[in-house]
Amino acid sequence: MSLFRWKPEYAVGIKVIDDQHQILISLINKLHDAIESQFESASLESILEELFDYTRYHFTTEETLMAQYGYTEEKLTKHKKQHQLFIAELNSSQADIDKLTIEDAALIQEFLVNWLKNHILKVDTKLAEFLLNHDCIHDQQVEPYQVSDEDNASANQHQQIKEDAKKAASELSNQIHQLDPFKMTEAEVDQLKDLADQLTHLLEQL
Template sequence: MRFTWSNAYSTGVQTIDLQHQALMAIINDLHDCCARGAPPGELRPIMQRLAHYTVFHFRAEEALMGKAVLPIDWHTEHLAGHRAFTDAVQQYLDRSEDMTPEDAEKLQAYLVEWLKKHILEADKTLGKFLMQQALHSDAFDDRR
């Protein structure tokens, strides 16, 4: 299943939204690779990009979180979600050379569902916190 951006995923924070779109593009590359029956060796470079970009994105998001006043339990849970996802991606990367088409399909489904849920629940809430505290996207535009 391809992952298509819509305004429903918008957090209101441009930097986060652009990074989510980049993550979706990588997940879609994985989907396309699986759909054409590519051998496991072709999955590895995509998995490496995903692993690297995930770390980049979570660091950027966590830097924004560090500038905001957030409920401690929510903050802790959000960080734990990041760690769990990063660990899962790394585990799949470690096995990517031996990944079967079924494994790749499970991975792609997991990535889509996890990211959808994380964006719609945790990251949209983060966006609200940032907007309420006037810590909006212009203040965190990473192109400056």
């Protein structure tokens, strides 16, 4: 798939939204470059996490503007629903991020490009029209998204659990490979392998 190039028709006229859309496009193109250069999995994981995190931040910006300037409840709900469905797709992709192939990454890129184009031209344009018609945006600034202490604590705890699970799975896997199968019963070997599978499954759910 070719690079996702910014076009004048993508501009909605609200600086903070247009700026963030251009950053999203640059991040999608960063993914494109990684695919073209036969990425390493660690590099892909880093790029996708950056892209997904910024997408969530961008959605928060739009939703802040909608709430701040009195976007109609019906339109706000529909707009947020699109965001929620998109985030669900991102979460699904992240669940198996360490197993993605080049083909998988290319499909993710195609999905991101098509979704963002459609969302800008059909949904964000309507939001921008409302904001401009109601003279809502003056300095075109929005308060940056602030993560609460509770959210930070939850995120840190989740990350620690994930790191602990990775470490435990790795250590157990190493132990299994170092075992002498001639000195263990078949049942003991199967039990250790089952424990390793359980840890791997737990990690995939985090």
